[in-house]
Amino acid sequence: MKRGYITILSILVIFTSCVSLQQKAKNHFSTGEYQLAIATFSQLLEKEPDNPEANYYIAESYRLSNRVEKSSPYYEQLLEHEESFENYYYKGKSLKSQGEYDDALKAFEAAKKWTMDDEKVDLADKEIANIKAIASIEPIWPNHKLENYELLNSPGIDYAPVVSENYLYFTSSRGGGGIYTATGQGYTKLFRARAEGIKVDVQNIQAVPEFRNESGLNQGAIAISPDGNTIIYARGNSTSRRDLPDVSLFATYFRGGGFTEPVFMALNEEPTYWNSTPAFSPDGETLYFASNRPDGYGGTDLYKATRLANGDFGNVQNLGPEINTKGNEMFPRPMSNGEFYFASDGHPGFGKLDIFVAKEENGVIKVKNLGPNINSVADDFGIFFTNYPKEGFITSNREGGKGDDDIYFFQDFTPKPKVVNVFLNVVTKGKTEDEKEEILPQTRVALYDENNQTIDGNFSNQNGRLRFQLQPDQTFTMIASKNGYFTKSIPYSTKGKTPSPEELIQDVTNVNLDTTIVLERLVLEKAIVLENIYYDLDKADIRPDAAEELDKLVKILKDNPSIRIELSSHTDARASDAYNDNLSQRRAESAVEYIVSQGIDRDRLEAKGYGKRQLLIENAQNEEEHQVNRRTEFKVIEITD
Incomplete structure (x- = not known):
C-alpha cells in the first residue's frame, strides 16, 4: 500500500508539473514572449514529440517572431494530427523561406483543398504564382556584389544603416542590456560611426549622441532629414506595462544647439498600431513608413505623410495596391529620380523579405525584384545608397552571416569598357599643271557625321598634315577646300577597320588610319x-x-x-x-x-x-x-x- 501510494503521488506530481509547464508556456505565448514559449514547449516535446499543442505553439512562435523558416518540422507534426489550410499554408511559407520551392508549391496546392474561403485560396494562389515567377527574376545590376561588413557587425543584431553628414547610423543589439523575450536577442539601441561612402570607422562606434537610448525596449530603424535637423526612429517592445503597447515612431528636433527629447508622433494615430521603418523623401517634405493599421491591404503596408506648417507630419496616405500586397511591405527608400525602393514578402521573391524597386513607366507603376545577387531566401531589407546606384548598404540575415541581422555593403564591379581610339591621319595635296602631286599646306578639312552635323575641322600644317579622332564603326564625310582649288568631299568609314570587342586585350587600344586628299586646281577656261x-x-x-x-x-x-x-x-x-x-x-x-x-x-x-x-x-x-x-x-x- 505504501509503495502504491508513493507511485500514485509521483504520477500526480509529474502531471501537475506538466500542466504547470504547459500553462506557463501558453502565458509566454499570449504575452508575445515567443522565445520563452519555444523554450518551455520544447521541454514538453522532449517527453511527447507529437504533442499537437506544443507543436502548434512552437510553430506559431517561430512564425510570429519572424523565424518562419524554423517552423516547418512543427507544422509537419501538426499535419499528422490535423490537415488544415493554415498548417499547409504556413508549412509552405516555411519551405519557401528555405528555398525548397517544389515542396512549398505542393504545400500551397494542398492548402487550397482544405478551405472554401476565397480569400484564403487567393493567398495560396498568390504564393504559387510568386514561386513560379522566381525563374524569370533577373538581376537589375548584374555586376553588383554584396559583402558582409564583418568588422562592423556584432554577434547579435545589426540592421537599417543610413548615412547622414559623414556618419553611418544603424541599429544594434550590442551592449543593449536585457533580453527581448520575443526573439531571445538583446534589446537594440542606435549607434553611429564616421563614414566616407561605404568605408566606416569601425574602431570608433558610439551610441547616438543626439538623444539618450532607453533601456528595456527596442530602439529601431532611424531616419534623418536631409538638413540633419529632424530625427525620426522606431521605439517599442518595452518591458514596462505602463509604456506604449506596440512599436511607434518618435521624433526629435534640433533646437537651440541640441536635440529635443523624443516625442510620440501624431501620425502613429493609435498606440496599438505598429509603426516603424521611417524614411524621408529627398526634399525632406514627405515621410514614408510602415504600419499595420487596419485600412491596409494586409500585413504591414507602406504609407506616406506630408510635412505640416508646424513641422510635424500628417495627412497619412496608403501607397496603394501597386506597392502594397497581402504580405508585408516595409523599409522604404525614395530616390530623387522617382525610383522607390522597399522590402516586401508579398511580391515575387526568393523567400522572406526581398528588396524591390518601383518606378512609373508610361503612367504605370512597375515593381521589380533587384535580383539574386542582392536578395536571398532570407530577409533582405533596408537598402541605402552612398553612391547611387553603384554602392551602398543593405541588411540581411542570410546564411553565413556573423550574427542574426547583419549589415552588408555592395559595390558595382562592372568591368570598365575597353576603349578604342581611332586616329585618322590626313595628308592634303594639290595637282600641279603637269599633273604631279605636291603637298598642299593650309588646306581646310571639315568633318561631318551621317546627319551632316559638323564633328571637327582644322587646317593642314606646313607639311600638309592634320589628324582627327573618330569613333569606331561610323561613317563620315570629309570636305577639303582651299582658294584656287576645287572643293572636294570624300566619304570615309571606320567600319571594319578596328578590332572587334572580343579581340581587345588592353583597356585602351589606339588605331591609326591614313588617307590622302588631292585637290585639283581651279583655273578659268581650262578644259x-x-x-x-x-x-x-x-x-x-x-x-x-x-x-x-x-x-x-x-x-x-x-x-x-x-x-x-x-x-x-x-x-x-x-x-x-x-x-x-x-x-x-x-x-x-x-x-x-x-x-x-x-x-x-x-x-x-x-x-x-x-x-x-x-x-x-x-x-x-x-x-x-x-x-x-x-x-x-x-x-x-x-x-x-
Whole structure:
C-alpha cells in the first residue's frame, strides 16, 4: 500500500508539473514572449514529440517572431494530427523561406483543398504564382556584389544603416542590456560611426549622441532629414506595462544647439498600431513608413505623410495596391529620380523579405525584384545608397552571416569598357599643271557625321598634315577646300577597320588610319576631260556607264556651288562639219539635261558642241587616236561670290 501510494503521488506530481509547464508556456505565448514559449514547449516535446499543442505553439512562435523558416518540422507534426489550410499554408511559407520551392508549391496546392474561403485560396494562389515567377527574376545590376561588413557587425543584431553628414547610423543589439523575450536577442539601441561612402570607422562606434537610448525596449530603424535637423526612429517592445503597447515612431528636433527629447508622433494615430521603418523623401517634405493599421491591404503596408506648417507630419496616405500586397511591405527608400525602393514578402521573391524597386513607366507603376545577387531566401531589407546606384548598404540575415541581422555593403564591379581610339591621319595635296602631286599646306578639312552635323575641322600644317579622332564603326564625310582649288568631299568609314570587342586585350587600344586628299586646281577656261563618256553610234542618249562618270561632275558642282561651267562635246574628224556639229551639240545638251536631273541649277550650265573644230590629234590615223578626239570636257567659265 505504501509503495502504491508513493507511485500514485509521483504520477500526480509529474502531471501537475506538466500542466504547470504547459500553462506557463501558453502565458509566454499570449504575452508575445515567443522565445520563452519555444523554450518551455520544447521541454514538453522532449517527453511527447507529437504533442499537437506544443507543436502548434512552437510553430506559431517561430512564425510570429519572424523565424518562419524554423517552423516547418512543427507544422509537419501538426499535419499528422490535423490537415488544415493554415498548417499547409504556413508549412509552405516555411519551405519557401528555405528555398525548397517544389515542396512549398505542393504545400500551397494542398492548402487550397482544405478551405472554401476565397480569400484564403487567393493567398495560396498568390504564393504559387510568386514561386513560379522566381525563374524569370533577373538581376537589375548584374555586376553588383554584396559583402558582409564583418568588422562592423556584432554577434547579435545589426540592421537599417543610413548615412547622414559623414556618419553611418544603424541599429544594434550590442551592449543593449536585457533580453527581448520575443526573439531571445538583446534589446537594440542606435549607434553611429564616421563614414566616407561605404568605408566606416569601425574602431570608433558610439551610441547616438543626439538623444539618450532607453533601456528595456527596442530602439529601431532611424531616419534623418536631409538638413540633419529632424530625427525620426522606431521605439517599442518595452518591458514596462505602463509604456506604449506596440512599436511607434518618435521624433526629435534640433533646437537651440541640441536635440529635443523624443516625442510620440501624431501620425502613429493609435498606440496599438505598429509603426516603424521611417524614411524621408529627398526634399525632406514627405515621410514614408510602415504600419499595420487596419485600412491596409494586409500585413504591414507602406504609407506616406506630408510635412505640416508646424513641422510635424500628417495627412497619412496608403501607397496603394501597386506597392502594397497581402504580405508585408516595409523599409522604404525614395530616390530623387522617382525610383522607390522597399522590402516586401508579398511580391515575387526568393523567400522572406526581398528588396524591390518601383518606378512609373508610361503612367504605370512597375515593381521589380533587384535580383539574386542582392536578395536571398532570407530577409533582405533596408537598402541605402552612398553612391547611387553603384554602392551602398543593405541588411540581411542570410546564411553565413556573423550574427542574426547583419549589415552588408555592395559595390558595382562592372568591368570598365575597353576603349578604342581611332586616329585618322590626313595628308592634303594639290595637282600641279603637269599633273604631279605636291603637298598642299593650309588646306581646310571639315568633318561631318551621317546627319551632316559638323564633328571637327582644322587646317593642314606646313607639311600638309592634320589628324582627327573618330569613333569606331561610323561613317563620315570629309570636305577639303582651299582658294584656287576645287572643293572636294570624300566619304570615309571606320567600319571594319578596328578590332572587334572580343579581340581587345588592353583597356585602351589606339588605331591609326591614313588617307590622302588631292585637290585639283581651279583655273578659268581650262578644259578638263571627263573620262569614259561614251555614246552609241550616231546617238546622243546618256548610257549608264556615261551616267556614272557624269555623277562625278555632279559631285564637283555640288561641292563647289560658286562655279558655272561649260560642258562641251567633241567628235573625231570623220563625217561632215554640219553632221558633227549637230551630233556634238545634241550630246552636250543631253549631258546637261542629265546633270540638271541630279539637282544642279540649269543656270550654272552651258552646253556646247564643237564638232571636229578642236581636235587634240590632227590627222588621226587609227581608232585609238580618233577616240582621243571624241571626248567630253568641262571648264569653269565663271566663279561667283
